[in-house]
Amino acid sequence: MQASLRAGTVRACGASRAALSKRVRSVEVRAFFGSKGSTATVSEFYSFNVQDIDGRATKMDKYKGKVVLVVNLASACGFTPQYAELQDLYQKYSSKGLVVLGFPCNQFGQQEPGSNSDIKAFAKKSYGVTFPLMGKVDVNGGSAEPLFKWLKSEKGGFLNSDIKWNFSKFLVDKEGNVVGRYGSTTTPKQLETDLAKLL
Template identity: 55%
Template structure:
């Protein structure tokens, strides 16, 4: 059977399992995030997208990662507190993971293989790389870190139709 987003289970910040099949029928934006990155202010834009479209079958899933310039050094609880207090984030921010290398989370291994980046490279180059997933769990598009969340509005509207 072909893998989709719904094939995976990830860890919530509290360590509990989150089966991603709970997002069947929703468009999902998966983003590797960090608290001390030049792109960190994108949390505000991601939250805006979430608030705007969450009642139309859309969510954002954040995956903290410390593999880029050690820009996510905190514990899972530190990260949750930062997201809540600094950006009032309400979308789910999961447990910290690796997105590259031997210990890369299986979800990220699948996404990188399914939607390679610029010039076919699979590696995640930096924090705030974004993957838009359709309601069927298949990847629709990969966006580079510098792509502002607000620029994804039209693609999200198409994905939730």
Template identity: 70%
Template sequence: MMQTRAPTMTTRPAIGRAVRPAVRSAVRPQALFGFGKTAEPETMSEFYSFAVKDIDGKNFQMSSLKNKAVLVVNLASACGFTPQYEELQELYNKYSKQGFVVLGFPCNQFGAQEPGSNQSIKQFAKSSYGVTFPLMSKVDVNGPGAEPLFDWLKTQKGGILTSDIKWNFSKFLVNKEGDVVGRYGSTSAPLSLENDIKKALV
């Protein structure tokens, strides 16, 4: 009698993707608790990239004004607003030790009311109003020949209808981070800006 052998069962390998052992991502303590983070690079204001000439013709770098609040003003010696020199100097006297600077730029574009030389402007400001805040060389503030600093200031704070400066003794307030935080017209008396200056100094 013939014995029937049971068919040999061949075990086929299971079809499917190999499963890798789960890998636990290690949470670094510094990530969990905020240690060892790489500080993001601070973005420096473009204000500090400008260079101008002071009233004696020397280079003046805006970068020297880092961590200071700055009031940039276009000046004229024969304007109805010229007495604002007195209040500008008063503010400078009061807040300069806290890091406040008035930066004056003579300009002859409005009514030709600043026709003199840099030295005559300097002498007038000192003898008439006791000015000790920094004065820059005479510049244009509008048009193709405008001082680049003023072109930048106008892009940061536009004016009414156009961004052009309208008259003498227009003012831009820059805070300690180099941000333009205020723009004021000729009719804004300097002392009326005192609260804004205090905020810019914080």
């Protein structure tokens, strides 16, 4: 009888271990593939590092969980008054999770010739800008900031991926996906509805 009990215990333990192993594998599979059967990945957006306008390293992963509007700026452009609408959006929605990231660029008509300190002073004095300003970058060509190369690859725009002029805009959702691209003639106010839906 004892031998029988021991055999039964071994069989029971073996069955229990097999069942437990199966449950563990199931949990691991769900954790890896997600509840809907697709691989859970972190957006490449969060892997980029840039320099802010004061020369400090800024990691995009600090904006996880936020909606980000990325804009290439210029201080002497016909679209420069859009600074005011960008600041209005930032003031209105920053408490709800919006970040506006401004990247000065001198590639279009040489309309951003100043130094980073000049640009910062202009934006603050002329438009009261409080949203984050980054260091001056190229957005097209071989020397383009890697973040902009990636943004363009995600949203190619009209005919090709090149940015056409100052104040082009990329809208990034809370998961780091590029969900919108807008040209210079689309004002920040005009994309408010799209932006607000993501917050």
